[in-house]
Amino acid sequence: MNLQLVLDSIVAVCLICGALMSLAAAVGLLRFPDLMSRMHSATKPQVLGLLLMLTAIAIQLRSWSLVPLLVIAWIFQLLTSPVSAHMVGRSGYRTKHRHEELLKIDDLDQVVEAAAQYRAGEYRRAAEAGEKAEEAAAEQQDIALPDRDGPPENARFDDDESRH
Amino acid sequence: MMQIVLVVVSVILSLAAAGAIYRMARGPSLLDRVLAADVLLAIIAAGLATDMAINRHLENLMLMVALSVIGFIGSVTVARFVSDKR
Incomplete structure (x- = not known):
């Protein structure tokens, strides 16, 4: 069992898990009843999926000088996606895109x-x-x-x- | 082994993109469509990242950052100007 095989397996697992995050988001988009719960599923590939994909790139390319670039790319997504989700959720609330009967607390x-x-x-x-x-x-x-x-x-x- | 991973990831991402496009076409309101477009952008970024990881290059990294900027600006703009009356 050599190092190459172990690293390749880790890369494979990261890639497939990252792709499964995207699939989970799509299933959530199709199955959930209203905008708020769809937003919950939509954030999965944006944050965790991207993290797994970038980890796979870092392991596959194996150079330390690359790590800050990938961290910057991830942090950028991490800063922008909550802001856009906040705006979408806010205007969704204001335009009554919610099912009152599904909410426990408002x-x-x-x-x-x-x-x-x-x-x-x-x-x-x-x-x-x-x-x-x-x-x-x-x-x-x-x-x-x-x-x-x-x-x-x-x-x-x-x-x-x-x-x- | 990497070729098998590439095929599996491609199939999964294609299914996910099909789901997002279906929601974008069907979506009852404008905000649902915006959300589906955001997810579609995330799926495209995942595809670019898979390409970089399997073929060992870095040409798509700036494209991924640009994609996240586009998703941010697009969804914030549309959410800002959604009209109050449906």
């Missing part, structure tokens, strides 16, 4: 609700301040303002509320 719901209420309060304050300023200006110039149906922000806010 921590983000309270935060989103509080933010919506805060924003609504801000809109209302801004609208009142705007009306007061307009009335004051009209009194100064002695011109009657035409009646209005309220600021357009109210309509958008009502729509927001109905969806919660």
